[in-house]
Amino acid sequence: MGWLAVTEEQKICLDALNASSPAVQVNVARSVSGAWLTNDAVLPDAVPSGYLMHFAEWYSGLSTTDDVPAPSQRPPRKPR
Amino acid sequence: MGMNPRLMRPVASGVHPEALAWKTAAVANGGQVSSTQLRAVSDLCKLVDANGLRDRFVRLNLCCGDNVAAAVVPLYRGPSRSGTQYGNTVDTNVGPFADGALSGYTATGGLKGDGATRRLDIGITIGACVNAGMDYAACHLSYWWLSGGSYSGAITLGGSDYQNCAYGAGLYGYSDLAQDVVSTSGDETTGGIYSAATCLSMSGAAYGLHVGTRWSSGAAYSISGTDVTGGCSQDSGSPWQSDDTANSFSVMAISDLWDIPTEACNGTHYLYADGNLGMYSFGREMASSSMRAAWYTIMLAFQQAIGRA
Numbered sequence: 001m002g003w004l005a006v007t008e009e010q011k012i013c014l015d016a017l018n019a020s021s022p023a024v025q026v027n028v029a030r031s032v033s034g035a036w037l038t039n040d041a042v043l044p045d046a047v048p049s050g051y052l053m054h055f056a057e058w059y060s061g062l063s064t065t066d067d068v069p070a071p072s073q074r075p076p077r078k079p080r
Numbered sequence: 081m082g083m084n085p086r087l088m089r090p091v092a093s094g095v096h097p098e099a100l101a102w103k104t105a106a107v108a109n110g111g112q113v114s115s116t117q118l119r120a121v122s123d124l125c126k127l128v129d130a131n132g133l134r135d136r137f138v139r140l141n142l143c144c145g146d147n148v149a150a151a152v153v154p155l156y157r158g159p160s161r162s163g164t165q166y167g168n169t170v171d172t173n174v175g176p177f178a179d180g181a182l183s184g185y186t187a188t189g190g191l192k193g194d195g196a197t198r199r200l201d202i203g204i205t206i207g208a209c210v211n212a213g214m215d216y217a218a219c220h221l222s223y224w225w226l227s228g229g230s231y232s233g234a235i236t237l238g239g240s241d242y243q244n245c246a247y248g249a250g251l252y253g254y255s256d257l258a259q260d261v262v263s264t265s266g267d268e269t270t271g272g273i274y275s276a277a278t279c280l281s282m283s284g285a286a287y288g289l290h291v292g293t294r295w296s297s298g299a300a301y302s303i304s305g306t307d308v309t310g311g312c313s314q315d316s317g318s319p320w321q322s323d324d325t326a327n328s329f330s331v332m333a334i335s336d337l338w339d340i341p342t343e344a345c346n347g348t349h350y351l352y353a354d355g356n357l358g359m360y361s362f363g364r365e366m367a368s369s370s371m372r373a374a375w376y377t378i379m380l381a382f383q384q385a386i387g388r389a
Contacts, residue, residue, distance in 0.1 A: 001182045001194065023109070024173045027197035029352075039197050042178040051149070051178055069196035072233070072352040075336060
């Protein structure tokens with residue numbers, strides 16, 4: 001399992017695709033360097049006949065990266 | 081109007097109607113269900129009914145089937161099939177989980193988190209829980225931890241606003257049920273119940289069924305049918321609000337529920353899980369140890385029947 005780099009422009013496109021796909025949505029995470037990443041393990045499904053057919057064209061524009069996700073941490077306390 | 085009770089009786093095939101409804105919904109979602117899996121789900125439904133547990137569940141997803149499209153379809157969506165149903169008809173698959181051991185789902189491996197992007201949005205809010213008869217002192221959550229992952233983040237679920245309300249497992253780095261957060265000298269303490277001993281370390285002994293529950297006069301945490309003692313605490317809490325509907329719970333991550341009183345909610349999620357999940361449930365309290373033990377016996381039989389245990 002590796003990671004794919006997602007540009008800001010690609011993330012905007014992704015937000016639109018997700019809005020029209022309520023059942024399955026592609027998610028991104030911040031990397032340790034502050035960039036956007038998404039998981040590449042689902043690429044076999046990101047084809048016209050696959051589970052992620054809705055996102056196939058979007059995935060085809062992504063490139064691999066050695067960057068990794070930043071640790072998922074609890075958020076700061078909220079004011080009341 | 082409620083469903084005619086006669087419609088709830090087992091159909092001629094002997095398959096429990098709720099199991100049949102689950103299979104129908106799974107297939108409609110593109111899912112595939114084997115006869116063995118359907119039989120296991122049906123047997124579980126019958127045992128839940130026979131043990132008087134059905135109204136304990138506001139949501140139960142067995143995360144099973146031959147593909148992920150089936151695994152995201154919950155079995156129960158309310159404390160009864162004929163009453164009000166809560167949350168998404170199908171868990172929104174965010175990440176997403178896809179078919180394959182590394183991709184996020186196999187029939188025997190369950191849902192596999194990636195610690196960064198994969199989660200389910202179940203569409204149930206604190207407000208929905210209140211409407212379903214739950215409250216901070218009348219609730220349970222349970223999950224089946226199949227394998228894998230770091231202990232504190234292997235399986236996470238629920239939501240928190242980190243000030244007034246929290247309901248979930250893994251909220252504080254423990255495998256716990258934690259509710260209500262109060263400020264003490266600039267720090268936080270968790271209310272509800274939790275296992276201060278992190279239950280059992282991450283040796284693998286904690287794989288299996290986790291149940292956290294709180295009721296009006298007590299609380300308990302059990303792992304695979306045995307109540308954890310010596311590290312399980314119960315603290316104060318405050319009633320949940322029916323108008324707390326800004327954000328819904330997640331599974332395999334924690335949702336930021338902040339909307340108290342009506343301030344902005346940014347819809348973020350955190351503590352993405354990296355373990356393998358074989359079932360989750362939210363619902364009313366399981367106050368007796370015999371009830372929790374019965375749930376374990378039922379779940380163990382189910383997991384064994386589909387090749388997971």
